[in-house]
Amino acid sequence: MHLKNFRKRLTSMPVPPGFAAGIIATLVLLSAACSNDSSSRISAPPILPDASARSSSGAALSLGAASSFAVLSAAANGGGAVTCTNTPPPTTITGDVGSSGGAASVVNTGCTINGAIVAPVSAQVLADFNSAYDGLAGQPCDQFLTGTLAGVTLTPGVYCFAAAAALTGTLTLNGPADATWLFKIGTSGTGALTGTDFKVVMAGGADPCNVTWWVAEAATMTTSNFVGTILAGAGITVTSGGVGTFNGRALGKAGVTITGGTLTGCTGGSLGGGGTVKAKCNQGVGNGPEGCDPGNSNNRNPSNDERGGTPGNPGRKGGH
DSSP states (O other): OOOOHHHHHHHHHOOOOHHHHHHHHHHHHHHHOSSGGGGGSSSOOOOOOOOGGOTTTTTTOBBBTTEEEEEEEOGGGGGEEEEEEEOSOOOOEEEEEEEESOOGGGGEEEEEEEEOEEEEOHHHHHHHHHHHHHHTTTTOOSSEEEETTTTEEEOOOOEEEEOOOOEEEEEEEEEOOOEEEEEHHHHHHSSOOEEEEEEEEEEETTGGGGGEEEESEEEEEEEEEEEEEEEEEEEEEOTTTTTTEEEEEEEEEEEEEEEESSEEEESSSSSSSSSOBBBBOOEEEEEEEEOBBGGGTTTTOOOOOTOBBBBBBBBBGGGO
């Protein structure tokens, strides 16, 4: 029915005048909204998508500019400090060593460092480390743990200790090469990680660089064969006692101290996934591709064989 005819019929009906006037006004607005004339349509604000639709929460966390560091003291206000002391067995670090402090804040007493020493590190390195640390803090837990983890086998997942964790014995992580583990220590707000005679064994093809340890406070490893990247809210101390190894990264918000043993860093910026442990390169040619990290001797490029080199014709092509 056309609006004009309906208006005549409505005004002839025995209804209160104010009621009829209200209905007519409403119909006028509805008619304008439904008109084919775009100039007469009622303009409504656009519907905004839900914020969660734009969320990147599903994206993998990354260390970004901090990813090349095997050891990093990211203390605020330039307070970083790294101390490496060579004791039997020889102390070796493969990967970059960085501090937020000045050049004097990295003290190397006889250690072999197969990587760059950077002090102070850039603001971007600190920002990316802190962003990763905060991002891991917000990851939900799959299961809460207690005890030393001696004799325990864990499949991939996010495992949490509400407070401190004092670990010893052998922990087995069983999963395929792309499996990831995240351990969170001190989810209640406080808690340190301590490992004494603690050993992590990877089974089923699992990759040490897919293991991440988030710690609310300090981390200390003594005579341990440790696996994974530590991001600690305070300092990190690693003491080999003649038997210790560390495959991963030691990244803390305070000083980092390494005494004895071998620390082999990871490459790649993904946490809990991506990257591989890199062994020291043989920089000669004719040895075949080694899949290794030459450290700062070749600006972290692959070895000469990966560049296609042959004896008498090194593989650094294109001026690299």
